[in-house]
Amino acid sequence: MFKRMLSAFGVGGPSVDTVLDTPHATPGQVVTGQVRIQGGSNDAHIDQIVLSLVTRVEVEHGDHEFGGVSEFLRVVVAQGVRVPAGQPMAVPFQLPVPWETPITAVGGQRLPGMTVGVRTELVISGAPDKGDLDPLLVGPLPSQDRVLDAFGQLGFQFRSADVEAGRIHGVHQELGFYQEIEFFPPAQYAGRVNQVELTFVTSPHELVVVLEADKRGGMFSSGSDAFGRFHASHQDAVNTDWAGAIGQWLAQVADRGGHSAFGGHAPGYGQPGYGYEQHGHHGHHRGPGMGAVVGGVAAGVVGGMVLGEVVEEVFEDDGGDAMGFEE
Numbered sequence: 001m002f003k004r005m006l007s008a009f010g011v012g013g014p015s016v017d018t019v020l021d022t023p024h025a026t027p028g029q030v031v032t033g034q035v036r037i038q039g040g041s042n043d044a045h046i047d048q049i050v051l052s053l054v055t056r057v058e059v060e061h062g063d064h065e066f067g068g069v070s071e072f073l074r075v076v077v078a079q080g081v082r083v084p085a086g087q088p089m090a091v092p093f094q095l096p097v098p099w100e101t102p103i104t105a106v107g108g109q110r111l112p113g114m115t116v117g118v119r120t121e122l123v124i125s126g127a128p129d130k131g132d133l134d135p136l137l138v139g140p141l142p143s144q145d146r147v148l149d150a151f152g153q154l155g156f157q158f159r160s161a162d163v164e165a166g167r168i169h170g171v172h173q174e175l176g177f178y179q180e181i182e183f184f185p186p187a188q189y190a191g192r193v194n195q196v197e198l199t200f201v202t203s204p205h206e207l208v209v210v211l212e213a214d215k216r217g218g219m220f221s222s223g224s225d226a227f228g229r230f231h232a233s234h235q236d237a238v239n240t241d242w243a244g245a246i247g248q249w250l251a252q253v254a255d256r257g258g259h260s261a262f263g264g265h266a267p268g269y270g271q272p273g274y275g276y277e278q279h280g281h282h283g284h285h286r287g288p289g290m291g292a293v294v295g296g297v298a299a300g301v302v303g304g305m306v307l308g309e310v311v312e313e314v315f316e317d318d319g320g321d322a323m324g325f326e327e
Contacts, residue, residue, distance in 0.1 A: 032092070036089075050074060053116060055177075097138065104138045208230070
């Protein structure tokens, strides 16, 4: 980001530029960098330097849906900073990325509809000055990547992705929202399943994969949703036959009616055993197909726009609130 003059000090005041050591991260990782400040014509005092992680969240209210910016991590990286006139200074920082942070890039391609940014806020004379917003590309963990690979292997096609406010029944969440990655089903299920949604709920020790299938209604029946939920440690998830597990779940969803759900602890290779449940949630895609599909969608939907421009457009109307909603 370009250096931004601190308006609170007027003309000749210091400028600030937040620099990430790398714009790439994964859930649970620590992002590092520096807040670089260039002194102005006079000495200056900054009460606090605050960094936060923000993303765009959709909220359903009745028949309406509102979009806003949610701040889901806030860290004070320095207090009582004296900036000498004309002198440069750098404040190093470490920013822990929450385990439930939405994925914004898959296979080296930006995931359309998804943005996460690092926002810099300076508190000067008790008044916050929100400024720089640096994009952060959040890639999947190896355990999540295995699930995405399976969606690609099974022939799912990426449809869209967003972040929804709320909580999933029966799953412990630290954050008040969850990511939905929507897919068109493999060709053999066309006419029986409209779409499949995938949600990851991740902790340091466990990956929860939640699936929701939107079943197409027939001549004498209405459409319905079917849910599945799978739990696995990160180590087990890397060694799980996800294509087999998800394919089996989808086949049962397509063949059965109603709200039957299929889930339990994800089996490793050659390890049978599932349980039936009544709750869960969603689906996404990667692997041989995921990177290519996301790349194709990105080229067709956002054209030549770069991530920084997308982020600025998405967050430009946050109004300085932790959640600034707009219809």
